[in-house]
Amino acid sequence: MRVPPSAEVTVRSPAKINLALSVGPPRPDGFHPVATVYQAVALYDDVTAVVRDDDATISxxxxxxxxxxxxxxATNLAVRAAQLLQAEYDVEEGVALTIRKTIPVAGGMAGGSTDAAATLVACNRLWGLQLSQTELQHLAGELGSDVPFCLVGHTALGRGRGEQVTEVMSRGTFHWVFAIAEGGLSTPAVYGELDRLRPLRRVEAPQVRPELLSALLSGRADALAVALSNDLQAAALSLRPELGDTLQFGLDQGALAAQISGSGPTCLFLAADSRSAVDLAVELAESGLCRMVRQAEGPVPGARVLPATVNR
Ligand code: ATP
Structure with missing residues (x-):
């Protein structure tokens, strides 16, 4: 299908958090097997794709x-996503991508992965490829462990490297507050630190605790609060000990739970309701412990085309 040169598509794609992140021993290929429960939260990047039919350049x-x-x-994950589609489906057109970022970078919230997911959805539409969700999921897994989840969103179990996702039933809405730290943490460095911290321990195969799945089904924030877990937290705190003060501050201010988000350094807090989330966000913002504070509800859907901007 030929797309007019002026065609543009904007896709909105969410940040993720890991409600649980259980990490197994490293595999021979260097990746760590994980069992994780992802939740997509209402912090978004928007990726706008404008067709270039004069050449196949991706910018x-x-x-x-x-x-x-x-x-x-070309190291931008969104560019890599467009390149993958172009190569797999012999696309002769190019694309000009614009990413409007509101998700912290290298913050353990899958910002780059979600831009890649958004680009797959945008270019699929822009280039008229008509790929199914299953085909997009497969390509997403080649781009990165968190990319398939960013396509589907909501709440999901991730196995393998995190790329094998299946939906998890979850009731209601949870209220999250994020303390975004100065600087990022490299995901490989955090996994490396985890291996350094537990070299002699017999590490179990990764698994998700049933209490977490029950808490999600119940929709109760107090039940979820005691079921959160993150094996990477000790490693992130070992590399950035001051994050411990941020987590403790949030708990002192009434957060139901506090945890490092993924590989960090973002700290996440579960609030009892939207009002408590606002109060906590204000206290954190005034504490001077972090670079900025964001509030977001979850779960929300994955990468989706914004209808008002399609073929505008
Ligand atoms: P994850 O939670 O999936 O481990 P993260 O949120 O910790 O990821 P990202 O925000 O994805 O980390 O950024 C990791 C690195 O990827 C950054 O340091 C940045 O240089 C690079 N990068 C490449 N493309 C992007 C993109 N579109 N957005 C953000 N970072 C990108």
Missing amino acids: VEVAGDFAADVPAD
Whole structure:
């Protein structure tokens, strides 16, 4: 299907948090097997794709809160996603991508992965490829462990490297507050620190505790609070001990639970309701313990086209 040159598509894609992240011993290929429960939260990046039918170039511009921290070249995960589609389906057109970032970079919230997911959805529409969700999921898994989840969103169990996702039933809405730290943490460095911290311990195969799944089914924040877990937390705190003060501060201010998000350094807090979330966000913002504070509800859907901007 030929797409008019002026066609553009904007896709909105969420950040993720890990409600549980259980990490097994490293595999021979260097990856760690995980059992994780992801939740998509209402912090979004928007990726706009504009067709270039004069040549097959893929370009990217980055705007928004964290633009300076994101590469605007071929190492950008959004560019890699467009390149993968182009190569797999012999696409002759190019695309100009613009990413509007509001998700912290290298913050353990899958910002790059969600941009890749958004780009798959946008270019699928822009280039008229008509790939199914299953085909997109497969390509997403080649791009990164968290990319398949960013496509589907909501709440899901992730196995393998995290790329094998199945939906998890969850009731209601949870209220989260995020303390975004100065600087990022490299995901491979955090996994390396985990291996350093537990080299002699017999590490069990990763698994998700049934209490977490029951808490999600119940929709009760107090039940979820005691079921959260993250094997990477000790490693992230070992690399950035000051994050412990941020977690404790949130608990002292009434958060039901506090945890490092994924590989960190973002700290996440579960609040009892939206009002408590606002109060906690204000206290954290005034504490001087972090670079900025965000509030978001979850779960929300994965990468989706914004209808008002399609073929505008
Ligand atoms: P995860 O939670 O999946 O481990 P993260 O949230 O910790 O990821 P990202 O925000 O995805 O980390 O960024 C990791 C690195 O990827 C950054 O340091 C950045 O240089 C690079 N990167 C490449 N493309 C992007 C992108 N589109 N957005 C953000 N970072 C990107």
